[in-house]
Amino acid sequence: MYLNSKAFIMASISVVIWGSSFAAIRVGLQGGISAGHLILFRYLIASGIFILYALRPGVKFKLPKKGDFLKILILSWIGISLYHFGVTFGEQTVSAGTTGMLIGSGPIFTALLAVFVLKEYLGVKGWIGLGIGFIGIFIITMGTTGSSHQNLSGVLLILMGALVTSVLFVYQKPLLKRYSSIELTAYFTWAGTLPFFIFFPGLIQNLQHATMEAILSALYIGIFPTAIGYATWAIALSAGKASTISSMLYIEPVVAVLTSWIWLQELPTMISIIGGIVAISGVIVVNLKGKQRPTITETAA
Template sequence: MDKKVFLAFGMTVFIWGSAFPGIKVGLESFSPEHLALLRMLIASAALILFAWNRKMKLPDIKDVPAILFLGFLGFAVYHTGLSFGEQTVSAGVSSLLVSTTPIFSAILGTMFLKDRLSKIGWLGSCMAFLGVALISFGTGNSYSVISSGMIWILIAAFGESFFFVFETNYIKKYGFIQFNIYTIIAGTIFMLFFLPGLLTEFSGASTASTLTVIYLGLIPTIIPYFAIAYVISKTGAAKATSSLYLTPAAALLISWVWLGEIPTILSLIGGIITLVGVGLSAVRASESNDIATKRTANNMT
């Protein structure tokens, strides 16, 4: 693998993995909704400057409703749900739960786009949800099966899955980077509902939390999109995205070093089963393989 490609890929995995513990640090001073909003405001401001500098054209009027809808699901729902979920779920376990996004995408694809999921793919889906159950038991939620925090994160993953399923035609039209800029800004518009009280929290936040949220807005929300787009352009979608399942491993390692989080053995076993299931679910009929792998490319935080 070319050194530049390897560097871009490694940077993508590391940065996305670092977002999960970063959210934990941000939650020390910010409420979940304000953390998500501030992160998106920072990202949108940077992307607007980038788009202005590149003289990027506005989207076609007829595409605006779809862009708003996909921005709402892929960014407003995803980031808000993840922030609420990490109030009670560890950063490492959160990354494992988010890895179910391709499963939801595969199921939605069969429902709405007539994609075909192979028998092995359906087996993988069942394995992934079994892994989620084991993660739940491993986090001490054996009586409630799934905690409220896990439900929030699964909602986040489900919202992101809708984004991945229906973005394909727009990416073909606008390109990977340009379309994501549109939808990030669109998602931020919906999140302005959380604006009241943000300034008060910001003024009272610790330096560590504030710097971490700035990092979340400028780095994990933006940089990996450019990096993975570069990798895809050099290696193709399948090769570029096949190893992005390393993101939970990076998140677990960074959470251990940064936060001192040590997942339980049962959660790790559940996580391994989930990741194996997600990998198997990518086994599609040959005509839909490329679409399936492209949908995992944005599995970000």
């Protein structure tokens, strides 16, 4: 199935605001908010947004089925809690642009999981596209790390985030057949927030001593990347194939580099620009794989 306009638009919105989140996280950390408090604060905001939406007159949220409750809980803790733990704590020592490059490896995991878990067909062009995208991400990383401070533990935490978020993207696909994208995103957000309450002690005091820019950055990532970004991504997944849509994430590193350049004055090198062009080329190649033969499931539908 070719990437349709609805899936493309929704995935693009997610990728752009997710790409900007790395710089916003960095600003929050540099402005005095601790990593743990930043994660909890952004998810309290996002959870509150979904609670207000669910309480709106005329909005009906159906409760998760008994068989889905545990699956939603586990996916939330893996794809939400572990992901944000890895990225936020990793960014304490890794720059925003480099973080975006490392998270950009996520589509490789997502596409592979989609093939083996969802039995989605990935043609030769799809595999070539993934390879090109990975090379592009590698080039961007090499062009960014030369002027950025990082350590091994921070890099490993961020790569863990890239892996676990791909698990969420793939395994939530069947759930989107039983729940709306907004419902599922709300359940993931509420459940994913629970582990972050271990950071609650000292939250108010920490926010009181943080800079205004850090507070505004935390509000931004709580509303846009956390709430809106996951909602639009769920809509995209419900409208297209997980392996094809995941290729859009190759654009995220480019957005991350540009945002960190504008916001944090982290100038991208020519190598980074070349890597971005290569990464986008990988997206185009993966999308062209839609002309390959469909899966058995798609034919039956």
